[in-house]
Amino acid sequence: MKLSFSDEDEKFRAEVALWLFENLVGEFEQLKFRGGPGDEHMFPLERKKWEQKLAQGGWTCIGWPKEYGGRGCSIEQQVIFNEEYARAGAPGRVGHIGEGLAGPTLIAFGSEAQKQKYLPGIAAGTALWCQGYSEPGAGSDLANVNTKAHFDEAKGKWIISGQKVWTSLAHESDYIFVIARTNPNSSAHKGLGFFLMKMDQPGIEVRGIRQLTGTSEFNEVFFDQAECDADDIVGQPGEGWAIAMGLLNFERGVSTLGQQMQFQNELNQIIDIAKANGKSQNPTIRQRIADAHIGLKIMRYNSMRMLSDTDDGGLQKEALIYKLFWATWHRDLGELAMDVLGPEAEILESGPYTLTRLQAMYLFVRSDTIYGGTNEIQRNIIAERGLGMPKEPKITA
Numbered sequence: 001m002k003l004s005f006s007d008e009d010e011k012f013r014a015e016v017a018l019w020l021f022e023n024l025v026g027e028f029e030q031l032k033f034r035g036g037p038g039d040e041h042m043f044p045l046e047r048k049k050w051e052q053k054l055a056q057g058g059w060t061c062i063g064w065p066k067e068y069g070g071r072g073c074s075i076e077q078q079v080i081f082n083e084e085y086a087r088a089g090a091p092g093r094v095g096h097i098g099e100g101l102a103g104p105t106l107i108a109f110g111s112e113a114q115k116q117k118y119l120p121g122i123a124a125g126t127a128l129w130c131q132g133y134s135e136p137g138a139g140s141d142l143a144n145v146n147t148k149a150h151f152d153e154a155k156g157k158w159i160i161s162g163q164k165v166w167t168s169l170a171h172e173s174d175y176i177f178v179i180a181r182t183n184p185n186s187s188a189h190k191g192l193g194f195f196l197m198k199m200d201q202p203g204i205e206v207r208g209i210r211q212l213t214g215t216s217e218f219n220e221v222f223f224d225q226a227e228c229d230a231d232d233i234v235g236q237p238g239e240g241w242a243i244a245m246g247l248l249n250f251e252r253g254v255s256t257l258g259q260q261m262q263f264q265n266e267l268n269q270i271i272d273i274a275k276a277n278g279k280s281q282n283p284t285i286r287q288r289i290a291d292a293h294i295g296l297k298i299m300r301y302n303s304m305r306m307l308s309d310t311d312d313g314g315l316q317k318e319a320l321i322y323k324l325f326w327a328t329w330h331r332d333l334g335e336l337a338m339d340v341l342g343p344e345a346e347i348l349e350s351g352p353y354t355l356t357r358l359q360a361m362y363l364f365v366r367s368d369t370i371y372g373g374t375n376e377i378q379r380n381i382i383a384e385r386g387l388g389m390p391k392e393p394k395i396t397a
């Protein structure tokens with residue numbers, strides 16, 4: 001694993017920085033440092049436009065192969081891009097589920113026709129995606145999915161009925177990938193399908209869920225006889241589980257690189273406040289800031305280590321510890337922010353009820369240890385897949 005960047009990579013860094021300096025201006029200036037955790041609802045239209053601006057500059061999907069509209073960038077270059085993106089204060093990406101999850105999954109498992117149909121829109125920043133995995137009875141136990149899909153011969157389409165929940169950005173998305181049961185008599189991970197669906201159609205209803213932060217970044221999504229084209233199932237009916245799990249590798253891997261760089265901005269903000277209000281003189285706070293800084297470096301090098309020398313997006317075993325590490329680190333950062341702010345942390349600026357960035361961050365980071373696999377589930381994964389310990393016993397009725 002390389003720990004420093006080549007001259008060529010540093011040239012790439014300069015190119016990224018220059019492009020952002022020249023383009024994150026004018027109407028996009030207001031997006032600086034916006035759209036992160038707890039702030040994802042802000043400037044949706046402007047951030048969609050920003051996605052397209054990025055695409056015009058060739059800065060979306062940079063890790064994808066060139067033949068699919070990407071830039072074929074190495075892991076090192078992707079890290080550099082994300083570092084410079086965060087340094088410039090560029091906004092949270094509304095296209096991240098398409099770019100980081102749907103796209104890589106289609107590249108790995110999709111048919112050529114599906115790649116041709118869906119990848120260009122993602123690369124162009126014009127097609128936004130959301131993730132239809134979780135259901136009221138299927139979160140950690142994702143194999144418990146109950147949403148049904150049956151093939152209607154007369155229509156030549158898949159018909160989907162059921163409910164998803166916690167669907168991030170569904171209200172802003174053009175497409176959703178959905179795991180649904182193709183065999184009504186099946187159970188657990190057997191008999192599932194992985195479907196690509198248009199959001200804007202009769203039979204799909206999106207209802208926002210109000211969160212602790214007072215905002216609505218995720219939703220319930222109801223499917224009532226919604227339609228999916230025959231060609232829009234990825235793999236074969238019954239193969240959905242393997243594809244769904246393949247996608248989670250991407251969720252736990254490359255897509256978190258960008259997020260990590262956002263963390264640096266938050267830590268910088270906390271350090272600035274600590275210096276300004278004198279908390280930086282408090283030895284315990286100083287130690288916690290130092291620990292946070294070290295944690296961030298560990299995350300960066302571990303992500304480079306786990307993403308090195310992989311083929312087909314498959315991650316090394318190191319990846320198993322990554323989600324648990326960053327989620328816990330980020331939750332602790334929220335607590336550090338509150339302690340650095342002191343009594344100010346509990347004061348609202350004025351009515352109407354608006355949280356400051358760090359207050360919103362503190363509330364939002366509680367969810368980091370839940371989505372994409374809870375801390376408890378990550379510990380099970382580390383024990384079973386990483387350390388080869390016996391599987392946890394299943395409770396049968």
Ligand SMILES: Cc1cc2nc3c(=O)[nH]c(=O)nc-3n(C[C@H](O)[C@H](O)[C@H](O)COP(=O)(O)OP(=O)(O)OC[C@H]3O[C@@H](n4cnc5c(N)ncnc54)[C@H](O)[C@@H]3O)c2cc1C
Nearest residue numbers: 131132133134139140141166167168367370371372374376
């Ligand atoms: C901000 C946010 C965004 C999200 N976005 C999306 C999205 O876009 N698309 C999507 O499909 N989903 C999304 N989710 C859902 C997320 O993936 C689920 O919340 C997560 O998988 C946990 O499932 P659950 O909420 O049903 O909790 P449950 O599975 O009911 O778990 C409840 C508690 O029990 C524990 N537990 C459960 N099983 C075990 C076990 N075997 N061993 C030990 N402990 C266990 C859990 O760790 C947890 O503490 C999002 C969630 C959040 C918070």
